[in-house]
Amino acid sequence: MSGNPYLNGNFAPVTHEHTLTEMAVTGSIPEHLDGRYVRNGPNPLGEVDPATYHWFMGDGMVHGLRLRDGRAEWYRNRWVRSPGVAARLGESLPRNRKHRAGLNALGANTNVIGHAGRTLALIEGGAANYELTDELDTVGPCDFDGTLTGGYTAHPKRDPGTGELHAVSYSFGRGNTVQYSVIGVDGRCRRSVDVEVTGSPMMHDFSLTENHVVFYDLPVTFDVRAVSRATVPPLLRRPAQLVLSAIIGKVRVPDPIAAMAAGRGGANTGFPYRWDPRYPARVGVMPREGGNADVRWFEVEPCYVFHPMNAYDDGANVVLDVVRHPKMFDTDRRGPDEGPPVLDRWTVDLTGGTVREERLDDRAQEFPRVDERLLGRRHRYGYAPAVGRGLEQGSTLLKHDLRVGRTTVREFERGTEIGEFVFEPRTPESAEDNGVLMGLLHDKAESRSDLLILDAADLETVAAVHLPTRVPNGFHGNWLPTGG
Numbered sequence: 001m002s003g004n005p006y007l008n009g010n011f012a013p014v015t016h017e018h019t020l021t022e023m024a025v026t027g028s029i030p031e032h033l034d035g036r037y038v039r040n041g042p043n044p045l046g047e048v049d050p051a052t053y054h055w056f057m058g059d060g061m062v063h064g065l066r067l068r069d070g071r072a073e074w075y076r077n078r079w080v081r082s083p084g085v086a087a088r089l090g091e092s093l094p095r096n097r098k099h100r101a102g103l104n105a106l107g108a109n110t111n112v113i114g115h116a117g118r119t120l121a122l123i124e125g126g127a128a129n130y131e132l133t134d135e136l137d138t139v140g141p142c143d144f145d146g147t148l149t150g151g152y153t154a155h156p157k158r159d160p161g162t163g164e165l166h167a168v169s170y171s172f173g174r175g176n177t178v179q180y181s182v183i184g185v186d187g188r189c190r191r192s193v194d195v196e197v198t199g200s201p202m203m204h205d206f207s208l209t210e211n212h213v214v215f216y217d218l219p220v221t222f223d224v225r226a227v228s229r230a231t232v233p234p235l236l237r238r239p240a241q242l243v244l245s246a247i248i249g250k251v252r253v254p255d256p257i258a259a260m261a262a263g264r265g266g267a268n269t270g271f272p273y274r275w276d277p278r279y280p281a282r283v284g285v286m287p288r289e290g291g292n293a294d295v296r297w298f299e300v301e302p303c304y305v306f307h308p309m310n311a312y313d314d315g316a317n318v319v320l321d322v323v324r325h326p327k328m329f330d331t332d333r334r335g336p337d338e339g340p341p342v343l344d345r346w347t348v349d350l351t352g353g354t355v356r357e358e359r360l361d362d363r364a365q366e367f368p369r370v371d372e373r374l375l376g377r378r379h380r381y382g383y384a385p386a387v388g389r390g391l392e393q394g395s396t397l398l399k400h401d402l403r404v405g406r407t408t409v410r411e412f413e414r415g416t417e418i419g420e421f422v423f424e425p426r427t428p429e430s431a432e433d434n435g436v437l438m439g440l441l442h443d444k445a446e447s448r449s450d451l452l453i454l455d456a457a458d459l460e461t462v463a464a465v466h467l468p469t470r471v472p473n474g475f476h477g478n479w480l481p482t483g484g
Contacts, residue, residue: 004050005390006335010417010442010473013043013058017079018469023065023072027463029453030436031070032426035481036134037438037451038064039419040112040121041474045079045088054271055335059085060109062121062136063471065451068482072451072465080121080130081138082107093140110154114480115165116187118142124204126151126171147189148181150174154476155205155307156183160373164190168206168215172222172272178203180213180286195292198280202273207311207320209376213286214320214348215295216305219279220328223272275330275338277302283355285318285348298348298355304328306336309343309368312378318348321382321402323366337390340364343382343400361407365398366391367420367476371432380432381456385418385439393417393442393473399459410459417442417473423456424479433457438479440471 002008042058060080066073079085085107086093108121108130119132120142129152131139143149156167165183176199181192195215197203200222207214281302286295306328309321326339343361348354365384380403386396395412412418421439437454441464451465 002050004053004334005392006055007048007050007053010393010444010470011055012472013045014061014077014470014472018075018077020075020468021073023075024466025072025463026466027453027461029067029070029072029463029465030426033067033424033436033453033479034069035479035484036064036066037422037477037479038062038112038119038136039440039471039474039477040108040110041472042109043079043472043474045085052270054333056109056271057106058109060107060121060123060130061472061474062112062132063474064136065465067465075465075467076136077471078132078136078138080107080109080132082128082130109475111476111478113156113478114484115156115158115183116185118187119480122152122154122156124151124154124170125202126169126173144183145188148183148192150179152181153205157206157208157375158372159208160375160377166208166213168195168203168213170201170203172200174200176200178215193291195284195286195295197284198282201279204306205308207308207322209311209313209318211288211313212311212318213288214308214311214318215284215286216308217280217282217284217297218304219276219281219302220273220304221276221279223274271329271333273329274333275304275327283320283346283348285350296350296353298353300346300355301357302327304338306341307366307368309382309384310370310375310379312376314347314378316349316351318350319378320346320348321360321368321379322346323368323384332390335390341366341387341391343368343384360402361398361400363398363407364388369420369422371423371425371435373425373428374432383421383423383437383456385420391473393419397421397437397439397454397459399456408459410454412441413443415444417444418452419473420475420477421452421454422477422479424481436462439477442470442473 040062043061044058063077065075106127108123111122121130128141131142153167153169156165163185167181170178177194184190197217202220281300282297284295284297304325305322311320323341324344325341347356366387368384370379382400386394395416397410399408418441421437425435435456441450449467449471453463
């Protein structure tokens with residue numbers, strides 16, 4: 001057993017790709033579910049050093065189940081073929097796609113979505129996102145037909161009214177800017193805006209309302225020392241640190257230097273972002289059609305936010321429901337383990353210039369989701385699994401009724417672990433709570449996983465698709481309806 005918690009238990013990687021058909025099912029899969037449940041996460045291929053391995057740095061592996069006509073037709077898991085993964089598997093890369101060294105080296109391991117007829121495996125920080133086939137095989141890097149370069153984000157948000165993807169992307173190579181972009185329903189970027197921030201933050205996610213874009217400029221920033229230790233020979237580390245310190249977070253890093261800093265990145269290099277107590281904590285609010293000069297900044301208490309639950313406009317206020325960590329990557333450099341993450345509401349008063357911070361639920365939780373039809377609109381319900389130290393997955397699912405201030409709790413069987421659950425309505429016109437939740441459950445004793453389908457109203461199990469293998473703890477999943 002490794003001393004690194006992110007290499008043990010159900011964090012441990014699996015070693016094989018599977019193609020399994022006609023999964024056993026308990027209960028009845030609703031007939032309206034026609035599509036694929038897909039989930040992404042880190043799964044390092046080959047040996048890693050437990051002393052330096054960070055959970056966020058593992059090679060990407062996408063898992064998927066195809067549901068149709070009340071049946072579970074197949075389960076597949078596939079590594080995302082980054083150049084490094086393809087080389088270790090002894091495979092050649094597709095010649096019709098550009099595979100660059102450096103920032104393309106890390107396989108997309110964080111999220112997987114569908115847009116404009118494509119399945120996209122996503123990652124952040126300037127690395128490449130990858131297009132997959134419907135069967136989860138890698139097509140190659142995706143730059144939206146050449147309209148958006150320099151990397152993307154793990155957390156784009158689809159406007160439910162227009163179908164466009166909005167995103168905020170960061171990279172240490174961008175200097176003191178992040179990029180807001182809009183990808184049209186045709187899969188091409190129609191708008192991008194550079195927004196100035198304090199330095200070089202890790203901006204994992206953002207919020208979108210009907211009228212505003214919200215930026216989280218928080219004190220987890222690029223760590224020059226970590227990169228120089230991992231990528232530069234010992235005699236050159238001090239000069240390299242001085243060069244990188246002089247430019248990162250101030251000006252755009254020239255491509256050769258960025259490639260040097262990231263070219264050997266991977267599971268054994270450590271994570272290049274850490275807590276910076278000198279960095280100010282603030283949120284920025286920009287009108288959707290605005291630019292850098294239109295962003296208004298508001299101070300908040302120092303903390304870190306990986307995932308907002310949702311956001312919406314309320315008169316002269318912008319309401320942000322977020323999972324708040326007290327700090328991040330300060331004492332633990334292997335994963336997110338710096339105190340319990342709790343559900344807070346931040347109300348940004350655009351008239352008074354202040355932010356009111358209040359606690360909605362003090363139970364440790366992460367990976368919050370809402371009905372995506374209400375993204376950027378006022379929502380009543382939110383769903384999140386309870387978590388332990390280091391985001392260790394537990395057996396409790398929380399359903400928050402934010403209108404009445406009540407939380408429904410579903411406790412699963414002892415010896416099981418659950419991850420993120422995604423909501424799918426019964427019909428496109430169904431009410432907010434009329435549909436199902438889908439997510440993975442791991443049985444520790446049996447060392448295998450199920451896809452659970454729950455009634456969103458009462459959290460009772462509608463169906464369970466039984467896999468003869470396990471799906472390791474990962475990050476984000478989505479339901480991709482056929483033709484959607």
